Amino acid sequence: MVVKSYGGGPKPFARVFLIASKYRVLGFLHPFVDTGAPLTCLSSTDAERLHVPFNVLSAHTPRPTVHYIGGLSFWAYPMENVTLKTSDEDSKEEEFILNPIYALKLTKKDNESIQRARLIPSILGMDFLTKYRFTLNFNLDKKIANITKP
């Protein structure tokens, strides 16, 4: 993990490779590890960068739920069986599966919303930490973060 000054202070970010084979989606992600977020989601800009096929997702989920993040509202399309690959401190590769991860799409396509959505990162939420029983250790003074199992 890496600690980066973002949006008013240091925040922990993970580095993962995402694979959603069912949708032919893959690529690197730099999600904010957010213990205040219940769910893991792919930001609208990361979804665009990774070529998330919203036409396929909307066929499966014609009525997606709405997520509110950073004062914006997004349609949240579930993507099933998503693998996240990362490496630990010893550079050993680890693999995790989340079901689902939500791909976000702005509910409003006005210019102001598009500009503001650029600020919203992808989020690794409590569903990930809870499923794998991870604890987030975040030392603000030293700007060090990691996740450990009890």
Place this chain on the structure above:
Amino acid sequence: MAMKEEKVDEIDERMLEGFIIDSDWLAENYENIRTKHLEKFVAVKNKKVIAESQSIGELQELLKKQGVDPRTTLVDFMLPKDTILFL
């Protein structure tokens, strides 16, 4: 002349290691890079900012012209100065 776009079907260890190195470099140099590329997306590869744009779509086009796959490149948005973000 544009290079052929790299194909990405699976990850190998070197790719993940490279991404982590770029991520560390960006974190270490974040304020400096942010000042230079304020309110823009930047793409980082091999410890260098290789493209910037105000829109993610345009950034992807710039990367493709360089033969770089946006999916395997570290892309980050440089927040406006003094932005406080409540997520």
